[in-house]
Amino acid sequence: MANFLAGIFILLCLVNRYLSAEIPSVTTALGTITGATKRVVFQKKPYDVDRYLGIPYAKPPTGELRFKRPEPYGPFPGAYSATNFGLSCPQHLFLPVMAEEQTSEDCLFLNIYVPRQEPDQPSGHAIMFFIHGGGFTMGSGKIYDGGVLSSVGNVIVVTINYRLGLLGFLDIDNVKSSGNFGLFDQRLALQWVNENIGAFGGDKDRVTIFGESAGSISVSLQMMFPQNEGLFRSGISESGALTLPGLFLENNIEAAKYFAENMSCSVEDMDEVFSCLQSATPESIIKVVADAVASGGMAASVKVGSSPTIDGEFIKTNPADLYRKAVTGESEEINFFRTRKLMNGVNGKEGAMFLMMLGSDNLDELEITREQMNTQQIPGATAVVYGQRTVPEVVKQLLIAEYTDWENPDDPKKLREQVVRLFGDIYFNVPAIEMSRIHSNASNVDSYLYNFVPVLDKRLLPTPNWVNMSNHGDELGPVFGYNFDFEALLNISDYTPPEWELEMSERMMAYWTNFAKTGDPNKPVSDAVSSVVWPKYDITSQSYIKFDRKDSFGQYLFARETDFWKNTLSAVFDATEVPTTITSLYGSKDEQTCEKDGTCG
Incomplete structure (x- = not known):
């Protein structure tokens, strides 16, 4: 009888272990949250990761809450099942991966990936909080599956949605709509993580925010907001810096009028414009964007562009002036920025992303004439x-x-390369160096710079063969361990990146997660990074790491x-x-x- 009872006890323990492995659950101050365990594989090594998807961190920003700062969701009425992604925020669906997706204003969700490993410190896992890009007009957290990065790097990864376009950034320069709601969404998600991540085994004092493109700019904006003290200690900016010219306006009243006019509303009075936009369906707002792009291409999208504005609170002055301010005087924002650790970088040929806007059906055969260069570009x-x-x-x-190119000044093929260089410098390269100089020009600052240059086997954006370095967004595959839906994104199935890319991905994930754990991409030392030491960036040596098939170092990028x-x-x-x-x-x-x-x- 005793043996029978012992057998039953062992069986129950095994069943309990099996069930707990399949149905992970945490208890937070807001209530119980249940998730699901998924197996991921990287370099033929399997990992189990607990996923908690579609957790609401804010009340749905609908009705009277549209065009207002987010309000905390509050406690759950019962156990919350976090096994499916929440809907993405309303947007015009440019990306193939988004083409079949439904959207909703009820979109303020976050996703949490927790590795099934012991944390590197007794205080818990370090946290990597990702802000997606997309020009502040498109994208969602679900595109970036954090399972491989979480498992290989042994960190908790968080991805989020935030409001986009007009619904996220309407600024008509008065109290009815002061703008930058999307930035406050990001901040509320950070506060949610600060208050609740401990229940998931996370260390709230080791939060690193990272993002790409508009997400990278968002990282910089959050790092320049002193009220964020205590929410994160470091940031990683991938291909996007605050001093990008022409991004920040005082308001977007003209865009608001354009929307209202195209929805047959009066534009004589801004109160009427606001009432029109407040009562419009999200579908009608997105239709204005779609119609503008359809009629005039990407150039027409400027008319309906809504991005962060200089609201006097989150963004007090034009970030384009930051470099001058950092040299000539004190700034509370810059001082706070320098108290955070920074990893910053750009890709080899960022300007290649703008080739899509030149209207050519065959980018491989694109040529630019001298006249086009002088009179247009x-x-x-x-x-x-x-x-x-x-x-x-x-x-x-x-x-x-x-x-x-003075060896071939009128060669149309050389001129197209100069166009890539021109717009890469304007939008990415010079702003990135400005940001690193601003950050590093102080004592006791941890600042790191990278340049990601390889030509990948599969590009994220349409890129002609003659572009001999990485395009905008190409680093995202390696950073996330190639854990993408390649069939949806690039219309290819059963794809495995070449071995050298996977090895590079392993190195980059080690650097990224090391930085999240210790503030130093080189520590803890691992087989992936032990032979290469990433030097700090300062305004004297200006050292940086170059990621390629074989990593190397350089100066004065x-x-x-x-x-x-x-x-x-x-x-x-x-x-x-x-x-x-x-x-x-x-x-x-x-x-x-x-x-x-x-x-x-």
């Missing part, structure tokens, strides 16, 4: 950087000279380009105070005279 660049300011002809000539844009061009621009007539073999044939006040005729 260079003026387009100056419009981005200088806005409505009149650009002196001498500045245009300097730009033409800088972005010319984009230092020349940064000096050209921030010092040379600025000095020439400011010095051009007298009337002048300029001609150039490769410049515009039209002569232009600039008056002392800067106007040109």
